[in-house]
């Protein structure tokens with residue numbers, strides 16, 4: 001284990017001797033950025049790294065500054081305000097960093113950080129793209145809808161108290177179930193419907209782009225250059241008619257719509273990682289498999305060693321992460337609503353994607369190898385082709 005030297009020669013903070021402008025004095029830069037992929041264990045990795053004695057936490061784990069809030073060099077000092085200052089971090093080898101999973105698909109974030117944070121260590125987690133997409137479906141779509149329902153019912157303590165006083169706990173549960181039934185599950189768009197629609201859209205959007213990578217995600221998924229990502233849902237039926245002829249309106253709008261529209265695209269790692277490799281030196285980009293974080297599969301000792309490899313990449317001294325990994329476990333897992341018994345939600349939460357659907361997605365990833373890098377990453381991380 002040979003740690004790399006620390007970014008910024010071990011002086012992440014602007015001091016009188018190295019500050020390019022007075023307004024930066026006393027502010028500190030992040031030494032590492034966990035840039036994604038979303039739904040790939042970024043929260044867990046960030047928490048594990050925090051246990052290293054030389055790592056100090058940011059005020060907020062994710063800022064998404066370089067993607068959404070950067071508006072020229074004048075906006076950068078405000079960003080540094082998210083991190084410990086020079087008095088807190090000092091120049092004794094302590095580091096800080098953030099984890100914003102929205103950075104990976106953003107070419108602009110790659111170029112802006114390449115310019116302002118030269119030498120920062122970039123950490124990318126890659127997860128089996130089928131599992132990643134399904135996790136996004138559950139979290140950004142199904143859970144977002146349930147979240148709305150629960151916000152009106154279970155989560156509202158006041159309503160709960162009022163109801164319980166009137167009808168007791170059983171009556172309260174009945175009322176909640178009635179609310180859940182309001183969201184007839186036929187109203188939910190299925191994972192397969194979204195996936196089919198997105199595959200068609202990606203094929204169309206990638207057509208004629210050759211090996212072009214920079215900005216492809218922005219063009220296809222943020223509606224630049226006349227592309228319209230909302231096009232992809234046009235083919236999904238907006239309404240269904242049940243056996244009694246009653247119209248069922250399906251639910252499309254959630255606050256994570258842009259994420260639901262790029263469930264597959266965000267797993268097309270090769271094009272995204274290459275953009276980061278181009279704006280940061282190759283040796284400053286570290287790719288790690290989500291499966292190497294999985295304490296349930298690998299055990300805390302092995303995962304601890306994998307985290308220590310990341311620590312060495314950041315430039316930190318050896319540390320035993322095993323106890324931290326064991327204690328923290330797996331973050332952001334599931335968010336199961338807990339009402340499966342009363343309703344049929346579990347149908348939407350089963351942990352495995354149907355094998356036929358998986359095969360269809362994998363073959364799509366192979367077809368678009370130049371953007372997905374399926375062969376390279378499946379070999380690296382051991383993802384099954386079946």
Ligand SMILES: Nc1ncnc2c1ncn2[C@@H]1O[C@H](COP(=O)(O)OS(=O)(=O)O)[C@@H](OP(=O)(O)O)[C@H]1O
Nearest residue numbers: 038039040041042043044135293294331332333334
């Ligand atoms: N240590 C470890 N090992 C393996 N898998 C893990 C780990 N930690 C989190 N996870 C799974 O990653 C999913 C959450 O990822 P993120 O924390 O990146 O989500 S987010 O983008 O910040 O919302 C979420 O996936 P799903 O459960 O499939 O939804 C987590 O279960």
